[in-house]
Amino acid sequence: MSKVNSSFSPPLADTIEQNAKILTKVIKGASLNSLLESNTSNKPISPASRHWLFEVLRQYAVLEDSINSILIKPKNRKFDKYIYSILLLAIAMFNSNRHQSIVVNEAVKVAKKIKSTIPNPGGLVNAVLREYLRKQKNYQNSKNSQFSADEIKYWHPNWWIKILKAEYPDDYLSIIKANNSHPPMNIRVNINRSSIENLTEKLKNFKIDCRPIKSINFFEYESQKSEKNVVNYSNYWASMQVKPEFSVLDNQSFRSGEFSIQDTAATWAISLLNIKDHQFILDACAAPGGKSCHLGEFCSFHKYQTKIISLEIDQKRAEKIEENKKRLQLKNIKIITGDICKPNYWRKKLSKNLFDRILLDVPCSGSATVRRHPDGKWHLRETDLIKYHYQQLEIINSAWNLLKPNGIIIYSTCSSFSIENEQVIINFINSLQKKPMFKPQNIGKSNHEGKYQIYQTILNLVNTKMKYLELNVAKIIPNQYHDGHFYASLRKL
């Protein structure tokens, strides 16, 4: 677990109180990121405070197990969730710093303020925490836990572990480790306004350490090879890992559009699109605009006369694209609020002007970026994946009708589960041909400087059999350098 500055400021009791209120809502089903975005308390939530919230939710199963093995009536679901949250926070804090007695005293202070049906909440918190400290680490898989031994060991729900084991027999442990870790913060340099070198120098003055992430030639995929187009990857990516994270958004260089926050795995979409001058490009699921703006930056860097449309169904989220576009001073993106699943409407509106390129960064479970929204591990249900699958299938089906012959769709998700990835592509292709044509074939993984692990799965399509498309698929698994991502590139023949 990563450490944060353990000099507690704001006062620890305030941090525990503010976080316990948020955690209580998350345990009841609210989304952590929405609560953080709409912070209704009159106090800002400090980076250190956020750190504890994320840690508790990453480790939730094991922390719950520890508490339930001490509480006398753990199965009593009416047990005050607020007190429970104070305990979760205090134990997470024990596990990552040395101020154990301070943590106990401050947690008790917060509990004493509670008007609870439970008598003497301060005494209860004191007793549980001191008991935990006496027998620390001896509470593993208590009889009272609602979680199984595997859930407590891996900090993931059983169904999630089962899928990862089946789909990544060699890598499931490293995926689980990455999902349970603190994520890296990566930035994308706006190559129109700065460069890796200039920005590194500038951010150094603010004591922000930058580490460039090298590009990967892995995605030299068929269409690029066949057109003998040698790609200069440095023009696509300028990705760096930055530390410490919290000072980055405040920075003048961010406000003036010299960089954006974007994970390196997400930046690969633009190179896969294989864009040429004068093309008509649709980003069909565009908000908050990370990939749209990268597209805009790329085209303006090359002085391309491309037309880019950023389509987003949600008006509020579309405003985020506008904000980013403004900050990055991009003029080549048109933002439209609308639904990609109304292809007839779009066909009419486009008056036969179909797209050369369509980016489909579809809504998904976010399972490959779950360390950034760790409550997702406990809120997501396996049945939700089926809903996502059908939504994704509808989106790709609709977009296909808006693509020119010889055009390319890049389908992408930040999910690790094949039901949102290969299986969507397979079902989509089957719906085109009305009969199963192939099985996905894993051709192994590729390692670059020991940093990147990518599965490339060429879905085994023979062009003579499949008259309609050409296809490549790549899965990127999350690690300490970047998140996980799935990409499929489909060319309409």
Ligand SMILES: C[S@@+](CC[C@H](N)C(=O)[O-])C[C@H]1O[C@@H](n2cnc3c(N)ncnc32)[C@H](O)[C@@H]1O
């Ligand atoms: C994964 S996010 C896209 C992230 C974005 N590409 C980026 O890089 O910032 C998916 C987006 O698709 C939008 N969306 C979902 N269904 C849609 C539809 N039928 N038509 C258009 N947008 C849709 C969601 O509101 C959400 O903002």
